[in-house]
Amino acid sequence: MGVVEVPRPKPAPARMRPRDVMRVGAVGLRTRPLRAFLSALGIAIGIAAMVGVVGLSSSSGAELDRQLSALGTNLLTISSGTTLMGEAAQMPVDAEVMIERIGPVQAASSIGKVADAKVYRSERIPKAQTGGLNAYAARLDLPATVGATLRSGRWLNAATERYPAAVIGAAAARRLGIGPVGEDTQIVVGGVRFAVVGVLEPVALADELDSGVLVGWPVAEERLGFDGHPTVLYTRAEEARLESVRQVLAGTANPQAPNEVDVSRPSDALAAKQATNEAFANLLLGVGAVALLVGGVGVANTMVISVLERRAEIGLRRSLGATRGQIRTQFLAESLLLSALGGLGGILLGTAVTTGYALYSGWPSVVPAWATLGGLAATLAIGAVAGLYPAVRASRLSPTEALATP
Template sequence: MAVVELADRPPPVPARMRPRDVLRVGAVGLRTRPLRAFLSALGIAIGIAAMIGVVGISSSSGAELDRTLSALGTNLLTVSSGRTLLGEEAKMPVEAEAMIERIGPVDAVSAVGYVADAKVYRSEEIPRAQTGGISVYAARPDLLATVGAAPRSGTWLNEATHRYPAVVLGSTAAERLGVPAAGPDTQVVVGGERFTVVGILDPVPLATELDTAALVGWPVAEAVLGFDGHPTTLYTRAEEARLESVREVLAGTANPQAPNEVEVSRPSDALAAKQATSQAFTGLLLGVGAVALLVGGVGVANTMVISVLERRPEIGLRRSLGATRGQIRTQFLAESLLLSALGGAGGLLLGTGVTAGYALYQGWPAVVPAWATGGGLAATLAIGAVAGLYPAVRASRLSPTEALATP
């Protein structure tokens, strides 16, 4: 009777694995072979770190650009002399600055004028041919406030000094001349005359031509250097909301007789275009990071295949004790996911650290977009699932007798 009852009983239902059990059995391979697990996770970590670092550094650079534009303003327009129909250098009228000031939405206007025949040298002993690529400009006292520049050393030209032989050097010009700081005893030769260096500027992002310039006062340029008084470039600040309408009339206002000989630009657009170029390069580097991540995934797959081959007796024993194919498959898939997750977490920390370090070195705000970290984690889990799927299926298909018979 008892025999009949036992025969009629349904087969026992295998115990279901709880998430904690899945994690425990999935970590067995990682605990028993730590060096192999570390090397496999390292491939994933390098790929994720490369991707996070590239995105983070690019985002930090963009944040710095936004901060710079916020500080300097995006409402600066430059009006420059172009070329005549015969290809000669055009000249704007002497009254161009005053005419632009009459435009209603214009808040500020300043000007510089190129002094073509004046060259700059550290001393009279420098050969004439060694100009260092430094240009001499006559400048208005309100130039710095208009372009958003600031002196790094000394002061800017004022109503007193702009009438006398005083010069302010751009950042690059000062380096080329070997002038580390401004002072009453520091002089350079401008157009054959000695000028005292009263100031050195910081780099000017919205007027980069000033970085390689020697800037003197308008009156002294006319009196000493033979400057003809025609402005070469006008810097205009206008109301942001009406910037485009001002831009449309600037050429005709600056030179009513020949508006086609005037070029109008917006310096902030050039900075934005530079950032767009940087982002295109970032896309290329992201592709390199994706290749590294793929290589890491291949390494994980290889590790899991070897793990299945080495642990066939363990698989056979578990199957003999009642583990189902699904539980075996879950075990090895969980191991692959854990391996990739460890590599991904390490890659996120490494990439974030690289971004923060580089941003700190450059003086940028450190920015790592949330989508990059989320995407990095998702990519690691996807790589782990794909890499571990075949080994997990292969392990689940082993029969207990076949696995136990493996030496």
């Protein structure tokens, strides 16, 4: 009776542990470092662009939020408009007093434009070269109301408001060539010499002050022919009742002609600026996405060439028992490693650029966590897509075909 041989089952291929996958996936990176670096660089540039754009936009937004928090969003501005005939309107002399009677109003101040008072550095300046500067009569509580600060010198007080003393805005100081004020710093306003006692920092919520020369209300009436009518009123009101106050300001400031008064909220301009920055950031973010896509194409190109150059290695591994799945895993892991290196480098580069520029500009440095995590996830997705076709192509090579390739 013959012996029947039972065929032995083929042993299952050894499973690759994660450490082994990482090791074989890094072979191509170690053997071709320059090519790997250049491919990773394409990914890094795209990620750095995305992180940098998001970071700079967020840092700029944080700075605007900081400014708004410091200056307050409860400032309302009432300015003289035009009449039905198109002429410049005037607010009543007691408009400021009437506005202060509104319950929720916390503070009110005003300036009045001195129409015929031109500003010059000295009497020798030609009359036509006014520099676009305006002279204003100002109340003593103006800085506290609008959030203005002084770059140098001091603000007007109860004594200096009655004498030829002036505080100039930041843009006015630049046009007049005035730096830090000294005891002998003087300008000519309406043909009268005024001593410059202070220079303002740029005023975010009242930019008309930047190109203005501010003098005391009494001296403007006595020496410059000011008629006493306020041109712009600044009002601080309770935040919760701001809209209610806004609705009655025009009628309170000018009861006879409320339609000749314009009421605005300067902080809305800063909010609009922030929205504009965000829209611009979205545009640049699209540019970063294009750069990231180009980097992904570079990774795919590198992986395809790697498969062509390593056909002998693939054939040897297949003949030694490696399965198609293991070959596919090897090249897919190599593509993911390449993309991950580029992504991490791009995140570090983008964060460094954001931090450096924010410190240089005096902004808080803000890099949202979603930007870094999203950038890393995008690189891994790009790496997976870019390496999928080369990995499948490598796994389909038969051992004999691969080893026979010169």
